[in-house]
Amino acid sequence: MNALIATSVLGLFAMISEIIGLKKWIWLISTIGIAGILGLTVYEAIAMNGTQEVFYGMIKQNNFSSVFSGLLLSITLLWFLLAKDHYREGNHANPSDQSALIIFATVGGLILTSYTNLTMLFLGIEIVSIPMFILAGSDKKNILSNESSLKYFIMGAFASGIMLFGIALLYGATGSFDLEGISNGLMMVSQNPSMFFLVLIGITFLMMGLAFKVSAAPFHFWVPDVYEGAPTVITAFMSTFVKTAAFVAFFKLFVFGFYSFGMYWIQFFKTEPVWSMQLLFLSAITILVGNIVAVSQTNLKRTLAYSGIAQAGYILLTILLPSPETLTALFIYTASYSISTLVAFTALYHVQKAKNDYSFDAFRGLGKSNPGLAVVLTLAMLSLGGIPPTLGFFAKFYLFKSILAFNGSLIWIILLAILGSLISLYYYFKVIISMFGGDETSTKVEINLSDRIILYAVASLIIILGLIPSILLELGAMII
Amino acid sequence: MIAALLILFPLVTGLICFALPGKRASRLALESSILTFLVSLYAFYAFINGQNELLEVSYPWIPSIGINFHVGIDGISLLLVFLTAFLTPLILLSSQSKAYSQSSNFNALVILMQAALIGVFTAKDAFVFYVFWELALIPIYFISLIWGGENRKPVTFKFFIYTTVGSLLMLASILILYSLTPTGSFEIAAFYALPLPPIYQYIIFTGFFLAFAIKMPIFPLHTWQPDTYVTAPTEGTMLLSGIMLKMGIYGVIRWILPLTPIPVVEWGWIIILLAVIGIVYASIIALKQPNFKRMVAYVSIAHVGLMAAGLFAGNEVALQGVVIQMLAHGINVVGMFYIVDLITRRTGTDVMDQLGGLRNQAPLLATFFLIILMANIALPLTNGFIGEYLLIIGLFQHDVWMAAVAALTIIFGAAYMLNGYQKIMLGAKKELYNHVTDVTTKELLVLVPITIMIIGMGVYPKFFLDISAGPVKEIVNALHQGYSMK
Numbered sequence: 001m002n003a004l005i006a007t008s009v010l011g012l013f014a015m016i017s018e019i020i021g022l023k024k025w026i027w028l029i030s031t032i033g034i035a036g037i038l039g040l041t042v043y044e045a046i047a048m049n050g051t052q053e054v055f056y057g058m059i060k061q062n063n064f065s066s067v068f069s070g071l072l073l074s075i076t077l078l079w080f081l082l083a084k085d086h087y088r089e090g091n092h093a094n095p096s097d098q099s100a101l102i103i104f105a106t107v108g109g110l111i112l113t114s115y116t117n118l119t120m121l122f123l124g125i126e127i128v129s130i131p132m133f134i135l136a137g138s139d140k141k142n143i144l145s146n147e148s149s150l151k152y153f154i155m156g157a158f159a160s161g162i163m164l165f166g167i168a169l170l171y172g173a174t175g176s177f178d179l180e181g182i183s184n185g186l187m188m189v190s191q192n193p194s195m196f197f198l199v200l201i202g203i204t205f206l207m208m209g210l211a212f213k214v215s216a217a218p219f220h221f222w223v224p225d226v227y228e229g230a231p232t233v234i235t236a237f238m239s240t241f242v243k244t245a246a247f248v249a250f251f252k253l254f255v256f257g258f259y260s261f262g263m264y265w266i267q268f269f270k271t272e273p274v275w276s277m278q279l280l281f282l283s284a285i286t287i288l289v290g291n292i293v294a295v296s297q298t299n300l301k302r303t304l305a306y307s308g309i310a311q312a313g314y315i316l317l318t319i320l321l322p323s324p325e326t327l328t329a330l331f332i333y334t335a336s337y338s339i340s341t342l343v344a345f346t347a348l349y350h351v352q353k354a355k356n357d358y359s360f361d362a363f364r365g366l367g368k369s370n371p372g373l374a375v376v377l378t379l380a381m382l383s384l385g386g387i388p389p390t391l392g393f394f395a396k397f398y399l400f401k402s403i404l405a406f407n408g409s410l411i412w413i414i415l416l417a418i419l420g421s422l423i424s425l426y427y428y429f430k431v432i433i434s435m436f437g438g439d440e441t442s443t444k445v446e447i448n449l450s451d452r453i454i455l456y457a458v459a460s461l462i463i464i465l466g467l468i469p470s471i472l473l474e475l476g477a478m479i480i
Numbered sequence: 481m482i483a484a485l486l487i488l489f490p491l492v493t494g495l496i497c498f499a500l501p502g503k504r505a506s507r508l509a510l511e512s513s514i515l516t517f518l519v520s521l522y523a524f525y526a527f528i529n530g531q532n533e534l535l536e537v538s539y540p541w542i543p544s545i546g547i548n549f550h551v552g553i554d555g556i557s558l559l560l561v562f563l564t565a566f567l568t569p570l571i572l573l574s575s576q577s578k579a580y581s582q583s584s585n586f587n588a589l590v591i592l593m594q595a596a597l598i599g600v601f602t603a604k605d606a607f608v609f610y611v612f613w614e615l616a617l618i619p620i621y622f623i624s625l626i627w628g629g630e631n632r633k634p635v636t637f638k639f640f641i642y643t644t645v646g647s648l649l650m651l652a653s654i655l656i657l658y659s660l661t662p663t664g665s666f667e668i669a670a671f672y673a674l675p676l677p678p679i680y681q682y683i684i685f686t687g688f689f690l691a692f693a694i695k696m697p698i699f700p701l702h703t704w705q706p707d708t709y710v711t712a713p714t715e716g717t718m719l720l721s722g723i724m725l726k727m728g729i730y731g732v733i734r735w736i737l738p739l740t741p742i743p744v745v746e747w748g749w750i751i752i753l754l755a756v757i758g759i760v761y762a763s764i765i766a767l768k769q770p771n772f773k774r775m776v777a778y779v780s781i782a783h784v785g786l787m788a789a790g791l792f793a794g795n796e797v798a799l800q801g802v803v804i805q806m807l808a809h810g811i812n813v814v815g816m817f818y819i820v821d822l823i824t825r826r827t828g829t830d831v832m833d834q835l836g837g838l839r840n841q842a843p844l845l846a847t848f849f850l851i852i853l854m855a856n857i858a859l860p861l862t863n864g865f866i867g868e869y870l871l872i873i874g875l876f877q878h879d880v881w882m883a884a885v886a887a888l889t890i891i892f893g894a895a896y897m898l899n900g901y902q903k904i905m906l907g908a909k910k911e912l913y914n915h916v917t918d919v920t921t922k923e924l925l926v927l928v929p930i931t932i933m934i935i936g937m938g939v940y941p942k943f944f945l946d947i948s949a950g951p952v953k954e955i956v957n958a959l960h961q962g963y964s965m966k
Contacts, residue, residue: 382618388610388615389615401658405664411652418648422648425641426641429637429640433637436625436626437626437632437633438633470542
């Protein structure tokens with residue numbers, strides 16, 4: 001709770017800091033602030049016993065929210081660290097606005113980890129999204145950035161509307177906004193068939209809205225254009241923080257809201273509930289579409305956008321099959337995906353800045369001119385592709401393992417996911433081949449020493465956590 | 481303890497090599513590989529004296545899901561670890577006479593590859609096995625990609641995709657096995673203890689077999705191999721053909737035979753048939769190759785075909801033949817590729833028709849070539865003979881006709897090998913190659929150990945056969961017991 005307030009205050013402070021003449025220090029203030037709030041969250045999590053309710057029980061703090069808040073704050077922190085160059089003089093006109101918006105989005109993410117009420121869910125989603133609409137267009141003179149912002153806003157508003165409609169229908173059927181109330185209300189509904197359609201449409205609409213936010217197919221059409229048009233640092237934030245936050249909210253809603261109704265459904269109708277089928281379909285189609293379309297991309301930024309879609313397909317499986325193990329898998333997978341993607345986007349940012357080009361050709365000969373940067377990007381790609389000994393491998397391994405442990409008959413979706421990751425190697429390796437395969441040399445990409453050290457340190461996390469995944473496993477086991 | 485040392489020591493020195501300047505990196509790499517070789521000799525000593533506690537270690541790695549860093553050396557592992565440790569210094573020595581760009585990275589990758597290979601051969605935990613299996617792929621991929629020849633991008637990528645398809649299917653099999661263990665363990669011993677229903681055996685067999693068959697490779701999954709062998713730098717080809725393909729054969733011995741006896745017995749004939757087709761097919765193509773290096777690549781498919789057939793013959797003799805042939809083939813094929821490299825470096829070509837009469841300029845080279853060639857043809861008193869002889873006897877006990885066709889490999893071998901020798905070494909002296917020098921002292925350092933092993937193993941194979949006899953017997957017994965329980 002305190003973290004939520006502290007983050008909001010930090011956001012407000014960042015907003016006015018330009019007026020009081022702290023423009024130069026804004027990066028440092030934000031980074032230290034977020035690091036402090038992360039420390040506060042950890043401290044609170046250790047000191048806290050049981051759960052704590054605030055806002056009349058609309059927000060509940062427990063282990064679930066603490067661990068995922070920690071994850072989201074860590075992503076923001078890593079983002080600030082890696083985006084240091086973006087905040088240097090002359091690289092960006094409005095650093096304090098950017099910081100404030102990123103921090104406000106973090107507030108939204110924190111709400112999404114701890115909500116127990118659909119009002120708060122909606123509020124959280126909006127607080128995350130609105131800064132993103134603005135930030136996507138923050139490269140004001142670039143037409144692509146403008147397009148990105150507008151597209152994101154229109155589609156996002158539409159998705160929010162559908163989600164709100166879903167919330168209203170559910171309220172109509174169960175008479176409650178509260179997750180627990182909905183869970184109980186749904187049991188009543190099963191005695192009243194006339195409400196049944198209301199519930200099913202409500203759940204479907206909520207799923208559509210959230211699927212849009214996590215960029216699952218077939219609600220993914222905005223992703224490539226928005227990701228490509230937005231400034232690269234912002235894309236990095238969008239594809240890691242926003243996606244993780246949306247997934248946490250998604251998981252929470254379906255597990256704490258609808259799980260017991262689903263169990264009842266299975267007993268009563270002897271079939272899987274409708275939304276399970278829908279989720280399975282979403283996941284399968286997302287894996288296929290994301291991976292297959294990514295193959296034909298010619299630049300790294302769009303490839304990473306489609307890679308993000310494909311990865312969302314794997315993560316969706318955890319929502320389909322909720323168990324303590326898959327919850328841990330969700331935590332590890334989002335952490336792994338976020339770290340690898342942040343590193344990849346940062347490498348892309350530096351190359352793009354030096355060469356004003358982010359197609360695969362821009363990476364030619366990078367293995368010779370910038371071996372360090374090339375190795376870092378290779379690590380990120382190997383991790384996204386799930387090759388040992390990187391963290392991405394363990395995340396994928398653990399995800400598949402937890403799904404198989406849950407339900408052995410779902411081996412076909414595992415095989416589909418494996419097929420997907422196989423296809424993904426093709427496009428992840430495109431950039432590796434570009435960097436190391438050619439005889440040509442490229443002009444050296446100049447990176448500031450401190451930026452380089454930060455980038456190497458974050459990239460080394462991919463290997464360290466890959467070799468000692470027990471750290472993440474212990475944290476993940478604490479969630480429930 | 482020794483097993484962990486054999487993995488971790490090269491792993492650490494490999495990483496250090498990245499940071500050192502070229503000259504010092506290659507010295508460190510060489511020293512490290514020689515030290516590893518000495519440790520592997522000590523492993524022999526410990527094995528013969530029955531100090532098993534020295535050979536096996538298990539540390540908890542990811543305890544919450546039952547993963548231990550469990551490595552150990554038994555008879556079969558020992559021979560393969562020895563092969564890896566014996567060949568790595570030779571491969572490094574062979575690279576040192578060439579001027580590779582970024583040579584510290586090259587040396588580092590070779591040493592890392594060694595660590596991963598020893599890891600594969602000693603792993604007693606499925607997760608550890610899988611990690612090392614994939615880890616072995618990364619260095620060799622980059623070695624081929626960065627220092628390879630013409631057209632390397634598509635060729636190495638094809639290789640990578642092929643092997644990864646196999647790996648991922650293997651991962652699926654491992655996960656199924658894991659989900660069947662009562663306490664959730666990745667220990668290979670726990671997998672052995674499982675009563676696997678036949679349907680699971682078929683699924684698991686398919687996953688594992690495809691992974692191993694691609695690595696070996698067995699016809700018709702071999703299409704990545706000739707191109708990759710030709711494109712990779714010679715040292716990469718040595719690693720691939722000398723050691724890496726043994727990963728596939730070792731995998732069959734360690735995983736498929738004891739775990740899934742029913743499909744092994746029921747489907748074994750299909751695989752033997754494919755392997756025999758591979759032998760004949762590759763031999764015929766080898767006969768027609770104008771390039772010597774490409775020819776050796778196809779010869780390798782033929783030899784591996786014989787080993788693959790022996791794997792599924794299901795008797796002790798054939799399996800002993802496989803194990804001893806793995807060792808022999810590794811040494812011989814590395815010798816062969818080294819000779820190819822020496823000739824290519826001296827004359828600038830490996831097209832056999834353009835060469836000729838080199839014996840006049842380089843008599844010593846011709847002698848070594850002949851010895852290594854004889855080992856490849858499986859002449860008695862060379863190491864190649866022991867393995868092929870046992871393999872064909874074992875196959876004969878299993879199926880007379882298949883053995884008869886497979887034995888063609890010896891005749892074919894003589895045909896293409898001697899043909900190659902004749903074209904390159906014999907014939908009239910060519911003035912064009914007058915500048916060709918004979919073998920230098922540094923090159924002798926590679927050729928002499930190989931020759932010693934060829935003749936030593938050929939004359940006294942009992943030493944190596946005794947080492948693998950115990951575990952081979954166990955595996956064959958497990959296979960028959962498993963099948964009879966059906």
